[in-house]
Amino acid sequence: MERKIRLIATDLDGSLLDKASRISLYTLKMIRKAQEKGIVFAACTGRFPENAAMVMLEKEIDCPIISLNGSVIDLSPMKDRIFERFLPPESARETFEALERLGEGYHIFGRGTVFSRHEEHRHHSETDFRREKYQRGVVYEHGLKACEKALAQPVYKFFIYLLKNSKPPEVLRAELGDINGASLTQSGERNMEVIPADADKGSGLQLLAERLGIRREEVMAVGDQLNDLPMLRYAGLGVAVANATEMVRNAADAVTDSNDRDGVGKAIEKYCL
DSSP states (O other): OOOOOOEEEEOTBTTTBOTTSOOOHHHHHHHHHHHHTTOEEEEEOSSOHHHHHHHHHHTTOOOOEEEGGGTEEEEETTEEEEEEOOOOHHHHHHHHHHHHHHTOEEEEEETTEEEESOGGGOOHHHHOTTHHHHOTTOEEEESHHHHHHHTTSOEEEEEEEOOTTSOOHHHHHHHHTTOTTEEEEOSSTTEEEEEETTOOHHHHHHHHHHHHTOOGGGEEEEEOSGGGHHHHHHSSEEEEOTTSOHHHHHHSSEEOOOGGGTHHHHHHHHHTO
């Protein structure tokens, strides 16, 4: 029986984007063809809303964006927000105290704000030459006092970047993995993310699909990292790019080419067009 896909959800970094953080012309062409056919294309990413919107707007892709690992859902880039979820304040405080105790570097994401613990390790979006065009509303602050101030407002997530002198991953998991109201995930080998316990890419994708009246068997999701597993498991067709972690490839229903070889575009052409 032929599978009918009505919603495509893809991770950005390591999946839709190549190593230079670009969308290839071929993949862009496949996205446009899918949209012309009436298929909804959506980005599903750990990036914050403004940063994810920048990627889509730069290529003039008008589409829903599930950002911050399912904590925020916009029906189009920075418009028509239908859902957002924050860490409980006590969970954010406990995470902050644990990271200070461990001496790890991190970023805190709030509404239109990015707080970096160390000025020498600013979030990449702050120095991106394209930021002024697409992210004028984002405020960046640095240092311990700034991060303490962040706790007084709603917090979406903590992004912990692992350096050569960072604690071993098992130590970090032991300290951060049991914080009430929070969960721990990864979007790469050199990071960890603390997000609301009831938020992930799978629940975000489910909320979007239900809002659009699309059944899960009509959904295709593409990803490469551990934080993509929930959406691959929710989707009727979960596809891993060839460069995905072994766990993600094993959990997927199919494997497409790598992110540097038009993996998302090839999956769209094969399964949707």
